[in-house]
Amino acid sequence: MAKAPWFKKLGDWMKILSRYVSPSLLATSLVLLITVFVLFVPPYVGMADNGDYFRILYSNGLYFNTPDYDSLYFGYFNKEFGIFQYFNENASMYTSSQALLIRVSIWINQLFNQQVFDIRVQAVLLTLMYTGAVYLFVEALTWRMKPKYGYIVAVLAVFLFADTAYTAFFNSFFGESIVWIMLTYLFASGLLLFRKRYSDYGMMVIFFISGLLLTTSKQQNAPVGIIIAVMGIILIFVRKQRSFRLMMASSLALLMIAGIATYVLIPKEFVNVNKYHAMTRGILMQSEDPEKTLESFGINRQYAILRGTIHYEPYTTVDVNSQILEDSFYNHYGFVSILSYYLAHPDQAGKIMNLAAKSAFTIRPPAMGNYEKSVGKPFGAQTKFFSVYSQLKRALAPKTFGFIIIWMLVIIGLYAPHFVAAIKAKHVRSMTRLPLMLMMMFMGLSGIFVSIIGAGDADLAKHEFLFTAAFDLVTFAAVADAICRNLWQNKPEADHEP
Template sequence: MSKILKSWCSKFAKRVSPAMFATILVAIISGIILFIPPIKGLGDNGDFYNVLLTNGLYRLPMHYNQLSDYVINKFGILHYYNENHFYTFTSQMISVKLAMFLNKLFYSRTVFDIRFMGLVHYGFYLGGIYLLTKSLVHPFRKVGSYVIAFLVVLILGDSAYTLFFNSFYAEAGMFVLIIYIMAAIMSLARDVYAKNWPMVWLFFVASILLVTSSQANASLTISLVIMAIGLVFLPGFKARRLAVAFGALTIFLAGVGIYFSANEEAVNANKLQAFSQGVLLENTKDPTEDIDRGGVDGQYSLIRGKNYYTDSYTAIKPSGAYTKKHLLKKINVGWTVHYYATHLKQFNNLLDVAATDIPNLQMKNVGDFSRNSGHKPRAQTRYFTLYSATLGAFYPGKYAFDLLIMIGAIGAYAVGFYLDNKRNHYYGIVRFFLVVGLMLALVYIPIYAVITGGEFNLAQRLFMAVTSLNLTILLFVSDIINHTLWHTTPEEDDDEE
């Protein structure tokens, strides 16, 4: 029996590589929710507005005006000149324009089907999954390799991620790009390909696109530059330091550029919410006098918990001249940092709130189904969400735990770094910088998110933090299975090389 099984397995392994295995699995699993009606996706929490405006799309008139309750399948394509096409400039435009091109080619010149957005994301995503799985299992085709491939499917094929594809959220593109970034680094670290330069290019292009995919991603610059440092240690890469430095500088400049390209309205909205849903929250005492002492009229503590756009009736217009003069002009990132520096306990409380939001990958405040599907408003799908649901159930909501994970992971990979540094290998070194970059993202994105926007829409703004965590978990488990956590070149493979 076992012989038959073994021969069958080896046949399977010959025909289907682990990378192909993972790709086929995610293609089926995510293809079902994205393209087979009734399709699933994500409702609009207000983020679509800018994307639609910038790309010459518009909402088709509807009687139902709660945009967040259900997935909207169809949008209109503007025919006349779009005066707002540089309203916000992000790399997300590339994927939207590509989707619109395909839509016009195969479907309609007037109506846009959201599934073309899904198709574009899906295509790039499958490529990313293939490259990443290949880089994680190379050069093996053992049972363990298929286990790793399956883990890739379980973690990165989770519906919490793939639902983003049928939407205009920037997160879809960010997710696909970080997969490519990790695949590029791991391919370089493990010598998957004969030539290095394609993967180096892939890393930098994907990094720049990632940083510029939304204004908030400017903060990822730090992580990506740290990851780039690892590339300096690659061999046979002429003038590599200069090239890598140039690449890192480009990432940095892209980050700075996108940060300052934010329009005034968006900046004001973030400022106000950083104040109303950050500075004024989680304070055990009455914030009125604390605000007074900070140089802002204490009466502004009454704005506690308010949103910039979505409150129907307010005592004062958040975007009005009075608020601008007496609140928004007085507060900025520097002011907020200073406030938190003098209210550390409150800041810690806010970070703990952020920590409870870390595992909330699936967007809970918007619906996953279309309106004719018979589901309740804002209903959540449970299809293939085992990983995200488990993480949500067991991840503790303390910021200190995030810190511990960071220390633990960096500590674990520091061993490989130390050993490879001694032996003049680069695998452990490149991988170490990858892990440092990912783990720093887990730790500083909550800080950045709280300072720049308070608790407003926090779970969504922590998307890259939890994705970094998931990628690190994936890397860690695959290293355990490959026996490469500390000794990057296992004894038995030394002979082969």
């Protein structure tokens, strides 16, 4: 059957385009263009402060210099902050790789303005980093693929990576911007190792650095370093050179140490906040008999009155920072005992897992506005510009934990045949793709479990960001591989790595 003239003409145009613009370059250019328009062209889009900024702001030399800043919480984005001119008495509240980004941004800002920090300076750095991450990720999925498939993937990538729900974080002090970018670099470098694209040593360096920055970006990401270290063991054997294997093994060991250190270095102040919510907004919320539940932890049943409360309430029944609560409440339970309780009460575990699933597909927390107050938008207004993907995802994704399990099984089922074939062919490099998918999925699950066990249902939409980001990257990779016919097509040969 003869091809239609328009189809033939489209094919000719695609051949010409492929000579000058690769799918990865096309996707990256469009994402950069849209992101620059959203973040740097009025009305500027960013994220309102939900009260968390002070944790990272003061210790890094910045302060709130807007007289009516308190009235902006949750509702309006603020782009300017003061820079301490003299001694800063505020010690670091917690260790985070985000502090490095802020310090570099302040240094660049001070080349132009010594007193006022413009958050858009940070957004410029994040956008540049993001551009590289998007390029590597799309390149990993489209390299050596037919142009007609590669450009389809490139266009779809624009809807994911240019979505304002993700890029709005760049104009904020939330750590989600680092998480999203580093997660993309981590997955992209792993897939490029699988595809044997670019230098293996270069990809190993990117894999390590992105994994380290991701692990140390947020306290709840402590398990990430351990997961990467365990699931990345197979990467040690993609090359036979002793130097490569030693460097990769050392990198994975350091990532595991970083994960452990991130957990150990969590300040006690934040530990108690999370423990409070884990009990009052977690276990007690799902319990039919809160008094009996407390007694099973050795806690006086009278504390059942705290059920459903949050740590930051201005008027509380008991001082949440008192020594009394420390001795008779906080000291009676921890991460292990809460996990054990949920394992012993699967019905409660199921309820809170489904509760978590309702927020697991929300990229942008609904509580925070995106516009400056001067724009004149209503309090808490959020932009809908280039948000098709995030809105569809939030509206259509099934909000049950059962769906998450089914999703994982489908992904494993899609990639398992190629993995088995690689094992039979003894081709180690071809074996790495499925472990990379599992690594991403396990990191996503850790975001859910740590949120639930560590803080109950408090601010779930934000705490589960790691899952929604991992879900998007893994799902997109699977769709791209299906479009490019790369799920089972490349049969591995005998291992001939150098």
